[in-house]
Amino acid sequence: MFSKISLGRYYPAHSFLHETDPRVKTILYGVYLVTVFMIREPVSVALLAGIVILQLILAKITPGILWSTVKPMLPLALFIFIINVLTIKQGDVLFSWKIITITGYGIGRASIMAVRLIFLIISTSVLLTLTTTPLKMSDALEKLFAPLSLIKVPVHEMAMMMSIALRFIPTLAAETDKIMKAQQSRGADYDTGSFINKVRGYITVLIPLFVSSFRRADELAVAMDARCYSGGKGRTKLNPLNLTLRDVLTGIMFTLLAVLVVLVDLSLR
Amino acid sequence: MPEDPNSIVIKDVSFSYEIPEEDSGKAPRPALDGISITIAKGSYTAILGSNGSGKSTLAKIIDVLEVPDSGKVVIFGKDAGNDDLFWDIRSHCCCVFQNPDNQIVGTIVEEDVAFGPENLGIPNPELRQRVDQALKDVGLYELRHRETTALSGGQKQKLAIAGALAMQPDILILDESTAMLDPSSRDDFLALVEKMRLEKGLTLITITHDMTEALRCDKLIIVDKGKAVMEGRPEEIFMSDDLWKYGLKRPVKYIFAFEIAKLTGQRLTCDDLKSDETLISALADMLKKPDIKAPEAPEEKKAKTDRHEVIMSVKDLSYTYDGSDVKAIDNINLDIMKGEVLGIVGESGCGKTTLISHMNAIFRPVSGDVTISTKDGVLSCRNKKDTLKIRQNVGLVFQYPEYQLFEETVYKDIAFGLRKMDVPKTEQKSLIREAAYRVGLTEKELDSSPFELSGGQKRRAAMAGVLVMNPGILVLDEPASGLDPRGRQEMFTIIRCLRDSGTTVVLVSHNMDEAAVNCDRICLIDGGKIKAVGTPAELFSKEKAEELNIQRPRITRFSERLRKELEKVYPDIVFDGMEFEPEKEALSVVKSVCREAGKHNVQ
Numbered sequence: 001m002f003s004k005i006s007l008g009r010y011y012p013a014h015s016f017l018h019e020t021d022p023r024v025k026t027i028l029y030g031v032y033l034v035t036v037f038m039i040r041e042p043v044s045v046a047l048l049a050g051i052v053i054l055q056l057i058l059a060k061i062t063p064g065i066l067w068s069t070v071k072p073m074l075p076l077a078l079f080i081f082i083i084n085v086l087t088i089k090q091g092d093v094l095f096s097w098k099i100i101t102i103t104g105y106g107i108g109r110a111s112i113m114a115v116r117l118i119f120l121i122i123s124t125s126v127l128l129t130l131t132t133t134p135l136k137m138s139d140a141l142e143k144l145f146a147p148l149s150l151i152k153v154p155v156h157e158m159a160m161m162m163s164i165a166l167r168f169i170p171t172l173a174a175e176t177d178k179i180m181k182a183q184q185s186r187g188a189d190y191d192t193g194s195f196i197n198k199v200r201g202y203i204t205v206l207i208p209l210f211v212s213s214f215r216r217a218d219e220l221a222v223a224m225d226a227r228c229y230s231g232g233k234g235r236t237k238l239n240p241l242n243l244t245l246r247d248v249l250t251g252i253m254f255t256l257l258a259v260l261v262v263l264v265d266l267s268l269r
Numbered sequence: 270m271p272e273d274p275n276s277i278v279i280k281d282v283s284f285s286y287e288i289p290e291e292d293s294g295k296a297p298r299p300a301l302d303g304i305s306i307t308i309a310k311g312s313y314t315a316i317l318g319s320n321g322s323g324k325s326t327l328a329k330i331i332d333v334l335e336v337p338d339s340g341k342v343v344i345f346g347k348d349a350g351n352d353d354l355f356w357d358i359r360s361h362c363c364c365v366f367q368n369p370d371n372q373i374v375g376t377i378v379e380e381d382v383a384f385g386p387e388n389l390g391i392p393n394p395e396l397r398q399r400v401d402q403a404l405k406d407v408g409l410y411e412l413r414h415r416e417t418t419a420l421s422g423g424q425k426q427k428l429a430i431a432g433a434l435a436m437q438p439d440i441l442i443l444d445e446s447t448a449m450l451d452p453s454s455r456d457d458f459l460a461l462v463e464k465m466r467l468e469k470g471l472t473l474i475t476i477t478h479d480m481t482e483a484l485r486c487d488k489l490i491i492v493d494k495g496k497a498v499m500e501g502r503p504e505e506i507f508m509s510d511d512l513w514k515y516g517l518k519r520p521v522k523y524i525f526a527f528e529i530a531k532l533t534g535q536r537l538t539c540d541d542l543k544s545d546e547t548l549i550s551a552l553a554d555m556l557k558k559p560d561i562k563a564p565e566a567p568e569e570k571k572a573k574t575d576r577h578e579v580i581m582s583v584k585d586l587s588y589t590y591d592g593s594d595v596k597a598i599d600n601i602n603l604d605i606m607k608g609e610v611l612g613i614v615g616e617s618g619c620g621k622t623t624l625i626s627h628m629n630a631i632f633r634p635v636s637g638d639v640t641i642s643t644k645d646g647v648l649s650c651r652n653k654k655d656t657l658k659i660r661q662n663v664g665l666v667f668q669y670p671e672y673q674l675f676e677e678t679v680y681k682d683i684a685f686g687l688r689k690m691d692v693p694k695t696e697q698k699s700l701i702r703e704a705a706y707r708v709g710l711t712e713k714e715l716d717s718s719p720f721e722l723s724g725g726q727k728r729r730a731a732m733a734g735v736l737v738m739n740p741g742i743l744v745l746d747e748p749a750s751g752l753d754p755r756g757r758q759e760m761f762t763i764i765r766c767l768r769d770s771g772t773t774v775v776l777v778s779h780n781m782d783e784a785a786v787n788c789d790r791i792c793l794i795d796g797g798k799i800k801a802v803g804t805p806a807e808l809f810s811k812e813k814a815e816e817l818n819i820q821r822p823r824i825t826r827f828s829e830r831l832r833k834e835l836e837k838v839y840p841d842i843v844f845d846g847m848e849f850e851p852e853k854e855a856l857s858v859v860k861s862v863c864r865e866a867g868k869h870n871v872q
Contacts, residue, residue, distance in 0.1 A: 187689030
């Protein structure tokens with residue numbers, strides 16, 4: 001079950017967005033994060049949906065992959081929807097029973113809230129994780145935050161740690177699966193019993209997982225040493241980040257589109 | 270001392286790992302203890318030794334990953350103690366380690382290969398060219414944009430080699446790099462490395478537990494307790510009778526040859542071991558002597574109980590993983606007899622692990638069924654409420670089970686299953702003692718933390734945790750992988766004792782040699798399907814093996830050449846059937862020759 005985690009997974013392909021400079025994508029991600037939280041009118045939400053679809057096409061992401069990224073977050077979206085429906089009491093009452101009041105306005109607002117969350121996930125995946133390898137992403141962050149190293153923030157090291165963490169997610173997921181199977185075959189049961197029992201069951205999984213993570217970290221450190229890693233100084237890059245005119249134009253275009261959406265939204269209020 | 274620019278010189282080197290604060294009372298056992306060795310430039314050297322003998326530490330010293338406490342390390346004339354040179358030395362020496370997953374840094378194949386040269390600060394047109402060349406050299410160029418996690422074990426190790434070649438090293442160290450590979454990927458990998466050695470003039474140092482692999486080298490160094498105890502050409506080293514003391518064994522063909530020499534009362538010389546041809550002609554000469562006496566070996570009591578009772582039955586079992594189009598296992602039908610050792614053999618990724626995961630309902634059969642006869646009647650793995658009973662009856666030990674230990678003491682860890690089965694505390698004690706006894710763990714080891722034990726002991730502790738439930742069927746996935754030759758032999762002794770006490774054993778392996786010796790029947794799996802089931806003698810007969818396209822055990826291939834040679838001397842000779850233990854095969858050949866020679870003498 002853990003091997004299906006799609007969080008932070010890279011989707012290898014050649015597409016317009018795959019080849020866009022990761023720094024531009026990171027900045028655009030920031031722009032869209034703000035946009036998603038600023039808008040609340042259905043028209044602007046629809047406009048944003050159009051832009052997101054355009055991005056999906058530019059990244060050559062198939063509906064199947066999109067679904068596998070969105071699926072794990074659906075329960076959360078549903079939860080947000082229900083909470084909002086139940087708490088918003090303005091507008092025409094559609095249904096009322098004891099303390100439960102459902103209004104048309106409430107349903108509309110709640111839908112927008114849920115849709116926003118889904119947009120958030122899609123933007124994160126499309127602009128960052130699905131189209132950018134962890135190493136490129138850490139390169140981008142390293143470059144964008146480079147000024148911080150002047151005040152002694154270890155930017156390179158943090159970026160490297162991040163990319164290694166992402167690289168090891170599938171490995172550790174497989175390991176977790178293995179440990180659980182071994183314990184299940186010794187009679188462990190993670191699905192039934194009281195809550196306390198379940199938590200206890202997971203502890204017996206976590207201990208060997210931690211031990212093996214430390215072992216792996218140790219071995220990886222030796223392997224990196226053996227390959228002459230000594231921090232960011234003097235390192236060259238196989239695929240150095242290269243800001244082209246196309247990247248700049250892409251950045252400007254999508255930023256303008258985001259601004260347009262926000263302006264439309266503000267004008268409708 | 271003039272420093273030789275053409276060799277690696279290690280002189281009186283000692284090294285101890287730092288020990289954690291709380292243990293500082295104990296004196297540290299040095300990993301290396303005044304070791305001195307010399308390795309010539311361009312040579313192919315194997316470093317052999319038991320688990321924990323200091324082999325890997327030695328590799329780290331050569332790559333300057335560890336700095337010795339005392340002694341001198343000079344690599345091709347450069348002193349590793351010199352702070353200005355050590356970086357230079359390290360950049361010309363590369364290591365490939367055992368676990369492929371723990372040495373890959375990049376997410377994408379070419380990013381990972383570039384990691385080393387990037388660290389060296391190689392500028393771009395050259396960097397790109399080096400990466401592409403290295404990938405072409407190892408045959409991964411087509412996969413350069415793949416995710417590294419999507420590669421197979423063999424491909425991952427090739428990737429590690431590419432990462433090393435891109436740094437253009439002078440020295441390449443393989444630290445048990447083939448231990449986790451199946452035989453065909455292993456041969457593939459070694460052929461690649463040896464080709465690279467000749468093409469690029471590398472000095473190749475390999476650390477291995479595989480004695481037949483060591484035969485490919487120019488020179489062997491045996492390390493024991495941090496000292497180099499033997500050094501020489503393979504034929505010199507394997508003449509020695511002390512190997513067992515160091516946790517090693519002779520390669521199978523030498524065990525076979527030395528046994529023939531012993532049975533005929535003669536001696537092999539170092540020259541005889543030079544090549545297969547010299548060895549066969551020496552053995553044929555020994556057996557040609559007219560006056561050899563038939564050895565008085567006790568007739569083997571082959572207690573072949575007829576095994577009619579089916580204890581587990583796999584019917585029409587298929588399974589497909591989510592998101593995959595290919596069936597991991599495809600219509601498997603297999604009966605397992607009570608009291609037998611059944612080998613399940615096949616290459617990595619053929620579906621072995623998927624199959625055994627169905628045997629105790631870790632995977633519930635989706636199409637087909639697995640039924641198990643127990644004292645509570647016949648249980649079906651499809652039946653959810655019998656799950657716990659099935660897991661009590663079928664013990665499953667996965668590969669590298671020692672990584673799954675978690676309790677404070679070995680005793681508590683073994684008790685885990687009993688607690689889950691609600692066995693009363695009073696009964697637990699005797700059951701745990703018994704399980705520990707069966708795998709050979711002492712009382713003292715039961716009370717210590719599992720993380721303090723050595724690798725082999727940890728594995729036994731993990732096995733005891735499954736045995737404690739007294740399963741009628743024990744399924745073992747590669748129980749001997751990663752152990753030194755002595756550890757392997759001990760593991761198979763444990764398995765044989767289990768069988769003798771009535772446990773049915775399912776043994777998953779990719780090692781044909783060991784499967785042939787230890788299994789009553791072998792089930793061959795290929796691409797998720799059963800290719801053949803039969804006794805080792807049936808499957809490894811010449812015709813059948815050719816038909817199935819499988820490699821026969823090393824001993825069989827070697828002994829057959831000798832048998833052919835002997836047929837030239839005794840055209841009418843009738844040989845007994847093939848044995849798979851080298852000692853028994855030697856006895857069988859000698860007996861056949863004596864019988865034939867006896868006939869000639871009477872005439």
